[in-house]
Amino acid sequence: MRFLLRRLAGTAVVVLLLSIGVFCLLYVAPGSIQQTLLGTRPATPDTIAAIQARYHLNDPVAVQYLRWLGGVLGGDLGTSIRTGAPVADMLGQRLPLTLGLVGYGTLLAALAGLPLGVLGALRRGRIADRLVVTAGVVGLSAPPFAVGLLLLVVFALWLGWFPVYGTGGLWHLTLPAAALAAGAVGMLVRYSRAALVRELEQDYVVFAHARGLSGPLVLYYAARNSLVPVLTATGLVVTGMLAGTVLVEVTFALPGMGSLLVDSVTFKDVPVVQALALLLTLLIAAVNLLVDVGYSLADPRVRL
Structure with a gap:
């Protein structure tokens, strides 16, 4: 319990610092909210004053941030x-697609890596x-x-096995998930191979073979003891x-959180960018917390 409280406190500090950094970076970036909203329309003093009053742009940056945080x-x-x-509604519409894509990509990476x-x-x-x-x-x-562009050219344009873009089910997410999983497969291969090689060289494996235990049983125990670095790699893959x-x-x-983030940064849509940064930070912190809990389940010595 103490461990969880410490991790939650640390996560809260990280989220706070990240939100401050994102908020400040958006305001020092080129362009302004007024220019983005007006587009090609004439920027009269009255119009600019109305926009500034509507979005509290005349307030100091610290005051604007505290208002958002409250x-x-x-x-x-x-x-x-x-x-x-409402930003919450926009995130609610986009979040399931992104989580489904990440989950599908993680599954493909694990099955291959x-x-x-x-x-x-x-x-x-x-x-081999x-x-x-x-x-x-x-x-x-x-x-x-x-990798995504290569998969699109080969499997969508040349072979016609998969749709080129858009959503519509698991079939539409296969190529994007495979593009995400390509690098993750390499990481899982590297970590799992190194961990299992190290375990197979331990004395208990030699002793087990000398006692006549079956190869699959020995491999099971060696694989179980190598779970901690594999869990580390899995956490890195998901994040x-x-x-x-x-x-x-x-x-x-794909209309997920990633494309929403790109559009929001381009438009300097501060509330959406801040909410996305907050949500991604919380998701990554949750993944890291689950990995830490997995450590204690895979190796009881970690609890000490």
Whole structure:
């Protein structure tokens, strides 16, 4: 319980500092909310004064931030400057797609990366191991948006197996999830292979073989003892995918949080950007907390 309270307190401090940083960066970025709202229309003094009064732009930045923070603590994320819709409703419409994409990508990465890591560890130094390691390095080196474009050209345009863009079900999310999973497969292969190789070299494995225990049973215990670094890699994969969805959603024209963030930053829609930064921070903190809890379940010594 004490551990959870410490982690929650640390998360609150990180969220506070990040929200301050994002708020300040938006105000020092080129352009202004007035220019964005007016577009090509003439900027008369009365119009500018009305916009400043409507969005409290004449107040100091610190006052504007405290006003936003007070609204968040009261359950109000504000109203979008671009659309006039409540920010909470906008996030509620976009969040399921992004979470589904990240979950699907994590599943594909785990189904491919973990078995390949085990194969590489069991065939250490052989051709299969070298191929697995090479595939992992290639996956880690490939940016998700570049992989997405390649998948679009090959499987959507040339072969016509998948839709080019948009939503419509699991089939529409397969190529975006695969683009996200490419780099994650490389990370899982690297961590799982290294962890299992280290465990297979331990004395208890040699003793188990000497006692005549079956190979699958020994492998089970070795794999179980290598779960801590694998959980670390899984946490990094999920948090990396949350960040990687920005470019992938734009590439595949998916109406998720990533594309919303790009549009909001371009429009300087401060309430939406702040809410997205807050939500992503909370999601990443929740993933890290779950990984820490998984440590204690995988290895009881971690609880001490």
